[in-house]
Amino acid sequence: MTASPISDLNPLWMALGAEVVVTSAARGERRIPFNELYVGYRKTAVEADEVMVKLVVPLAGENEYVRSYKQSRRREDDIAIVGASFRVKLDPETGAVVDAGLAYGGMAAWTKSAVAAAEVLMSGEKWSDALVRKAMAQLDSVDVPLAPNAPGGQVGYRRELAKSFLYKFFLYVSVESGLAPVEAREITGALLQEHKPLSQGRQEYASSAFEAAYDGVLSPPVSGGVHMPEMHASALLQATGEAVYVDDIPVAAGSLFGAPLLSSVARGTIERIETSAALALDPSVAVYTADDVPGMNVLGAIVYDEEVIVSKEITSQGQLLGMVVASSADLARLAARKVNVVLTEAAPDAPELVVTIDEAVAAGQYMSGGNKMKSGDVEGALEGASHVLEGTTYVGGQEHFYLETFATLAVPVEGEQMKVYASTQNPSKTQKFVSRVLGVPSAKVAVHVKRIGGGFGGKETRTCPLSAAVALAAKLSGKPVRCMLDRDEDMVYSGTRHPYKGVYKVGYNDDGKILGLDIDLYSNAGFSLDLSGSVMDRALFHVDNAYKIPAVGARGWLCKTNTPSNTAFRGFGGPQSMLICESWIDNVARELGKDPAEVRAANFYEPDATTHYGQVLTDNRLEAVWGEVMSKSEYETRRAEVAAFNAAHRWRKRGLAAVPTKFGMSFTAKFLNQAGALVHVYQDGTVLVSHGGIEMGQGLHTKMAQVAASAFGIPVSDVYVDETATDKVANTVPTAASVSSDINGMAVLDACEQILARLATVEGVAADAPLAEKALAAHLQRINLSANGFYKTPDIGFEFDPTGETAGSGMPFNYFCYGAAVAEVEIDVLTGDHVVTRADLVMDVGDSLNPAIDLGQVEGAFVQGMGLFTTEELIKLGNGHVFTRGPSFYKIPAFSDIPSIFNVSLLKDAPNSRAIHSSKGVGEPPLFLAASVFFAIKDAVGAARVDAGLGSGAFDLHSPASSERIRMACGPVAPELE
Numbered sequence: 014m015t016a017s018p019i020s021d022l023n024p025l026w027m028a029l030g031a032e033v034v035v036t037s038a039a040r041g042e043r044r045i046p047f048n049e050l051y052v053g054y055r056k057t058a059v060e061a062d063e064v065m066v067k068l069v070v071p072l073a074g075e076n077e078y079v080r081s082y083k084q085s086r087r088r089e090d091d092i093a094i095v096g097a098s099f100r101v102k103l104d105p106e107t108g109a110v111v112d113a114g115l116a117y118g119g120m121a122a123w124t125k126s127a128v129a130a131a132e133v134l135m136s137g138e139k140w141s142d143a144l145v146r147k148a149m150a151q152l153d154s155v156d157v158p159l160a161p162n163a164p165g166g167q168v169g170y171r172r173e174l175a176k177s178f179l180y181k182f183f184l185y186v187s188v189e190s191g192l193a194p195v196e197a198r199e200i201t202g203a204l205l206q207e208h209k210p211l212s213q214g215r216q217e218y219a220s221s222a223f224e225a226a227y228d229g230v231l232s233p234p235v236s237g238g239v240h241m242p243e244m245h246a247s248a249l250l251q252a253t254g255e256a257v258y259v260d261d262i263p264v265a266a267g268s269l270f271g272a273p274l275l276s277s278v279a280r281g282t283i284e285r286i287e288t289s290a291a292l293a294l295d296p297s298v299a300v301y302t303a304d305d306v307p308g309m310n311v312l313g314a315i316v317y318d319e320e321v322i323v324s325k326e327i328t329s330q331g332q333l334l335g336m337v338v339a340s341s342a343d344l345a346r347l348a349a350r351k352v353n354v355v356l357t358e359a360a361p362d363a364p365e366l367v368v369t370i371d372e373a374v375a376a377g378q379y380m381s382g383g384n385k386m387k388s389g390d391v392e393g394a395l396e397g398a399s400h401v402l403e404g405t406t407y408v409g410g411q412e413h414f415y416l417e418t419f420a421t422l423a424v425p426v427e428g429e430q431m432k433v434y435a436s437t438q439n440p441s442k443t444q445k446f447v448s449r450v451l452g453v454p455s456a457k458v459a460v461h462v463k464r465i466g467g468g469f470g471g472k473e474t475r476t477c478p479l480s481a482a483v484a485l486a487a488k489l490s491g492k493p494v495r496c497m498l499d500r501d502e503d504m505v506y507s508g509t510r511h512p513y514k515g516v517y518k519v520g521y522n523d524d525g526k527i528l529g530l531d532i533d534l535y536s537n538a539g540f541s542l543d544l545s546g547s548v549m550d551r552a553l554f555h556v557d558n559a560y561k562i563p564a565v566g567a568r569g570w571l572c573k574t575n576t577p578s579n580t581a582f583r584g585f586g587g588p589q590s591m592l593i594c595e596s597w598i599d600n601v602a603r604e605l606g607k608d609p610a611e612v613r614a615a616n617f618y619e620p621d622a623t624t625h626y627g628q629v630l631t632d633n634r635l636e637a638v639w640g641e642v643m644s645k646s647e648y649e650t651r652r653a654e655v656a657a658f659n660a661a662h663r664w665r666k667r668g669l670a671a672v673p674t675k676f677g678m679s680f681t682a683k684f685l686n687q688a689g690a691l692v693h694v695y696q697d698g699t700v701l702v703s704h705g706g707i708e709m710g711q712g713l714h715t716k717m718a719q720v721a722a723s724a725f726g727i728p729v730s731d732v733y734v735d736e737t738a739t740d741k742v743a744n745t746v747p748t749a750a751s752v753s754s755d756i757n758g759m760a761v762l763d764a765c766e767q768i769l770a771r772l773a774t775v776e777g778v779a780a781d782a783p784l785a786e787k788a789l790a791a792h793l794q795r796i797n798l799s800a801n802g803f804y805k806t807p808d809i810g811f812e813f814d815p816t817g818e819t820a821g822s823g824m825p826f827n828y829f830c831y832g833a834a835v836a837e838v839e840i841d842v843l844t845g846d847h848v849v850t851r852a853d854l855v856m857d858v859g860d861s862l863n864p865a866i867d868l869g870q871v872e873g874a875f876v877q878g879m880g881l882f883t884t885e886e887l888i889k890l891g892n893g894h895v896f897t898r899g900p901s902f903y904k905i906p907a908f909s910d911i912p913s914i915f916n917v918s919l920l921k922d923a924p925n926s927r928a929i930h931s932s933k934g935v936g937e938p939p940l941f942l943a944a945s946v947f948f949a950i951k952d953a954v955g956a957a958r959v960d961a962g963l964g965s966g967a968f969d970l971h972s973p974a975s976s977e978r979i980r981m982a983c984g985p986v987a988p989e990l991e
């Protein structure tokens with residue numbers, strides 16, 4: 014009755030010829046056939062005084078066939094892009110259609126009956142492929158035509174789906190009735206989307222380090238020290254909901270709640286901000302704007318190029334225009350809606366609004382900060398190659414979608430002192446922003462982070478200005494102010510992973526050997542620089558993924574657009590650039606008619622090879638992870654099985670892909686590679702550890718407790734990590750780049766060793782006495798039981814050559830992480846639907862500090878990467894409006910997207926001499942392994958294209974491989990109608 018145009022059920026009622034019985038007190042009952050029920054967008058023929066009392070559904074009779082179809086962005090919890098229901102009644106003697114009902118959702122402003130197509134079917138002709146194709150021709154021209162700018166977009170895809178569904182129905186009815194011949198290889202086209210079987214998986218880890226820690230006994234040693242699979246320290250609290258996040262901190266009496274005032278347009282000039290209607294709501298309401306900032310208002314992550322609160326010029330939707338406070342969160346939001354921001358829109362002669370990379374490139378709108386590099390004779394390599402492939406790959410952005418949105422509580426203490434509790438990866442930058450905006454010394458600002466509900470890079474910098482605005486409200490009101498963003502606010506304010514475009518030229522020989530690469534990388538930076546320069550640097554360092562390319566020319570371009578400022582996201586430019594690399598590798602293989610896995614392996618870096626920026630790959634483990642994943646996944650056997658399946662099926666295709674990865678570990682900005690720790694030993698022998706890193710679910714605190722437990726030889730339960738705070742460990746770097754356990758672990762160890770050295774001087778206690786005994790004695794002997802530890806990563810630091818004519822100098826990375834994955838998918842050629850049937854991963858994490866946590870990180874990163882490369886599609890409109898602002902349109906992976914078979918192994922006996930206890934960082938490197946799913950999809954699409962007569966050579970598939978992109982790449986079902 015809501016007349017939803019994308020209802021799943023209404024097309025079914027309509028196709029069945031159902032009727033609605035409505036009644037009113039005045040006129041009594043009447044019947045409305047379903048195909049007369051809908052009269053407009055969200056309008057029915059039901060009068061205002063009528064209610065529905067009955068739905069009459071005719072039963073299907075003999076020789077009557079009914080089927081419903083639906084395609085959405087994601088299988089679970091998603092509305093249809095297009096839905097359809099079809100019914101035909103056939104005369105078994107003549108094969109003619111005697112009755113038909115065809116109905117579509119998602120093709121118009123209301124559920125539509127395809128009357129003209131039904132009439133064609135009922136023309137008396139015998140049921141056949143030709144007849145159904147004639148009916149199909151009515152869809153786009155008469156029944157459900159879509160204008161090129163139809164609301165909902167995806168116009169070409171929706172037209173294709175409308176026909177494809179009818180074709181699926183043709184196949185189904187033909188098979189069931191036996192009235193039209195269907196080739197065996199076409200039968201799967203008749204199938205509905207299947208429910209996924211129960212998932213299964215295997216997690217494997219083993220190493221000498223683990224076995225030594227385990228000591229051969231059946232239960233783990235009590236210590237729970239390093240290399241043990243300790244449970245995440247707050248796992249139970251998080252599972253029960255007792256774990257405390259910012260918004261769980263009890264509300265102090267007199268507290269105010271903040272709501273952000275965000276720009277609703279992508280561009281404009283603020284003339285004035287009228288607050289009277291908001292202020293009239295309640296005496297507790299106040300509105301703070303740029304005029305109220307006592308200190309600095311122009312700040313930024315690296316370059317100060319953005320206002321914390323916009324004073325005049327709006328350059329993106331979602332910019333902060335003010336902070337509204339009130340005695341409740343609802344009241345604050347209501348007040349924010351009553352604030353009237355009076356704007357002058359851009360003058361008619363103003364330059365075009367710029368939203369996409371291509372628009373920015375056309376307008377030449379770049380920010381400074383994009384580096385470039387060149388190694389080897391690129392021109393010569395391209396000239397000397399037997400083949401040169403040119404192409405373009407787009408990689409879309411990604412919303413962080415952490416469970417906890419941006420949240421800050423600011424508590425004025427006394428005088429100028431401010432305590433801030435923030436959901437951030439960057440307490441020190443939060444402190445700096447608060448101090449600058451308030452005009453208060455840093456020493457009077459303390460920032461506390463107990464844990465955050467996910468960050469994924471989204472809270473590395475973008476939280477800082479919002480926290481400063483909350484602190485501003487606290488300072489000006491003199492009361493504690495808390496603000497937690499709603500999801501839609503967070504999605505328009507916080508920025509995303511950078512969309513990328515790669516334009517490449519690659520030279521190669523007949524054997525698949527790559528000789529040279531020339532590439533321009535463009536990123537959509539948004540309205541300000543933020544970390545876009547560093548993200549591009551990492552992208553430039555990863556244009557090679559895992560391959561030796563003798564000559565590389567690579568240039569980074571940072572596009573300035575009228576969209577939210579984009580920022581760090583797990584992998585930090587690496588995944589984007591590596592996906593572009595794997596796209597051209599895949600296309601080189603297609604051009605040569607080789608398996609992409611073969612071309613990949615043929616170009617692997619050899620042990621001790623040198624990258625395009627001059628770093629030697631000591632401990633290169635590509636061959637090890639690749640060999641293991643190829644054999645564990647039984648790649649060769651399954652390659653043959655996939656080929657056999659594809660030969661036997663026209664409308665279902667399987668795809669298989671193996672993808673390696675190599676990820677450089679360190680912040681690429683040298684000064685960030687430092688960490689501090691503060692360790693206290695108490696007289697009862699328990700230990701409180703503070704360090705510079707924050708806990709975002711990745712298990713950092715658990716690992717740090719293990720490091721301290723091992724150092725002191727005590728059970729991990731005797732070590733506590735409470736919170737991260739700028740008044741305990743100062744001048745910290747963001748928790749990012751996956752090196753937090755490396756660098757904070759070393760700092761913790763340094764502090765523990767200082768205390769251990771002092772404990773060794775305690776008199777009158779046995780060397781093997783329990784820590785409690787030693788600590789008490791030490792205290793009585795006036796020995797300091799606290800220590801401040803510090804670490805800086807040695808031997809690193811890279812400088813780009815500003816001319817871009819050389820490879821630059823120095824080593825950007827401390828070491829590399831390696832991994833490889835094999836994924837298999839099955840796609841529905843007619844709808845673009847896909848399922849991941851199996852994924853096998855092998856990841857090198859050194860001698861894992863905690864294999865249970867590391868397996869979780871590998872699995873989590875992989876699934877997050879699957880979202881990036883498949884279902885997660887950000888939509889921004891031409892006027893710069895952010896369309897994807899919540900879970901209804903933005904689709905992160907759901908339960909049934911997990912691979913049906915999901916096997917993860919940590920590479921065995923792979924110690925790393927360059928990090929704490931021979932471990933490696935793990936957070937980001939495995940994310941890119943999800944590219945195996947993307948290229949498995951591309952492999953399946955390639956098979957469909959051959960059948961569609963589109964040939965077997967290179968073709969473009971851009972990321973994300975949405976159902977739309979998959980369907981459209983497979984070719985039309987009825988080419989004669991295009």
Ligand code: MTE
Binds near residue numbers: 748754870935937
């Ligand atoms: N895991 C969880 N559960 N939640 C997160 O927010 N962030 C990822 C990764 N794993 C994240 C996560 C990102 S982007 C990084 S850089 C690393 O964790 C940071 O933590 P580490 O340095 O301790 O690995």
Ligand code: HPA
Binds near residue numbers: 547585682
């Ligand atoms: N990785 C992640 N985050 C960062 C980096 C990096 O290299 N540099 C600055 N922030």
Ligand code: MOS
Binds near residue numbers: 584749
């Ligand atoms: Mo991670 S993107 O370095 O926070």
